[in-house]
Amino acid sequence: MADWRPKLISAVVYRDPKAALKFLExxxxxxxxMLLEDAEGNLVHSEMRFGDAAVMVGYEWSDEYKSPASIxxxxxxxxxxxxxxxxxxxxERARAAGMExxxxxxxxxxxDRTYRCRDPEGHIWTVSQNVEAVSREAAExxxxxxxxxxx
Amino acid sequence: MTSRVYVALRVKATPERAFAVxxxxxxxxxxxxxxxxxxxxxxxxxxxxxxxxxxxxxxLEGGKVFEIGxxxxxxxxxxxxxxxRQATFPVDLHTEVEVRFEAVGEETRVxxxxxxxxxxxADSAARHGFPDHALLARLAEFWxxxxxxxxxxxx
Numbered sequence: 001m002a003d004w005r006p007k008l009i010s011a012v013v014y015r016d017p018k019a020a021l022k023f024l025e026x027x028x029x030x031x032x033x034m035l036l037e038d039a040e041g042n043l044v045h046s047e048m049r050f051g052d053a054a055v056m057v058g059y060e061w062s063d064e065y066k067s068p069a070s071i072x073x074x075x076x077x078x079x080x081x082x083x084x085x086x087x088x089x090x091x092e093r094a095r096a097a098g099m100e101x102x103x104x105x106x107x108x109x110x111x112d113r114t115y116r117c118r119d120p121e122g123h124i125w126t127v128s129q130n131v132e133a134v135s136r137e138a139a140e141x142x143x144x145x146x147x148x149x150x151x
Numbered sequence: 152m153t154s155r156v157y158v159a160l161r162v163k164a165t166p167e168r169a170f171a172v173x174x175x176x177x178x179x180x181x182x183x184x185x186x187x188x189x190x191x192x193x194x195x196x197x198x199x200x201x202x203x204x205x206x207x208x209x210x211l212e213g214g215k216v217f218e219i220g221x222x223x224x225x226x227x228x229x230x231x232x233x234x235x236r237q238a239t240f241p242v243d244l245h246t247e248v249e250v251r252f253e254a255v256g257e258e259t260r261v262x263x264x265x266x267x268x269x270x271x272x273a274d275s276a277a278r279h280g281f282p283d284h285a286l287l288a289r290l291a292e293f294w295x296x297x298x299x300x301x302x303x304x305x306x
Contacts, residue, residue: 036156038283
């Protein structure tokens with residue numbers, strides 16, 4: 001870990017954020033980078049890192065910030081993780097740690113192999129690895145979509 | 152229970168090297184902070200006496216030695232624990248710092264956990280009037296700065 005901080009960091013809210021820190025380490029290999037706890041042992045703030053990205057793992061600190069577990073399992077955002085190799089092994093590690101696999105690893109028309117999972121409090125995570133180069137034309141033909149911004 | 156501030160950084164060195172630099176070269180890599188100043192005087196040179204019970208000192212200009220704390224655990228290359236007391240702390244307040252060195256591939260993950268800093272009284276000069284959460288966040292930044300400096304020193 002070098003001397004850096006990503007310019008975009010997602011803060012993920014949990015009812016039990018300390019359990020989430022352990023879970024995300026076990027499931028995804030996220031690494032705890034910073035943790036503040038008050039005198040009662042409550043998590044105040046935390047950051048985990050993964051490659052050159054980071055997430056903050058927080059608690060329900062105001063009425064506006066809720067874990068999916070507190071609002072009927074709904075999410076309004078999900079976090080996407082990119083891996084360089086062996087997304088299938090990544091999925092097995094997540095499953096072994098207790099992630100519910102919502103979609104098994106599958107190669108998509110755009111050339112990424114992806115899976116989708118849900119953690120114990122209901123946050124949904126997607127994980128992908130690029131496995132083949134697909135041209136815009138091929139992706140449009142395969143999907144029937146008009147695609148802008150294809151690299 | 153006690154408050155905890157935990158920060159970690161990977162450095163490009165073995166745990167042995169990181170432990171040695173942390174303990175033996177602290178006089179060179181330490182970055183004094185006005186917020187967490189050990190004494191009200193100009194910053195001096197920090198040093199550890201090796202081994203459990205060893206003193207953790209700051210030698211000030213003019214030769215006066217201030218004892219910041221004592222080594223409570225000296226377990227190279229894995230772990231170091233020392234007490235931490237700033238000159239402005241109340242006499243009965245001692246906080247504790249645990250440093251761990253864990254190999255991760257070819258790097259070492261150095262983590263610092265500073266426990267008990269919230270016990271600084273509300274009117275203490277060591278607190279600068281900060282409420283707990285702000286104080287702990289500042290303390291985390293302070294240790295991140297130290298870890299970055301360690302990272303530079305081992306390279």
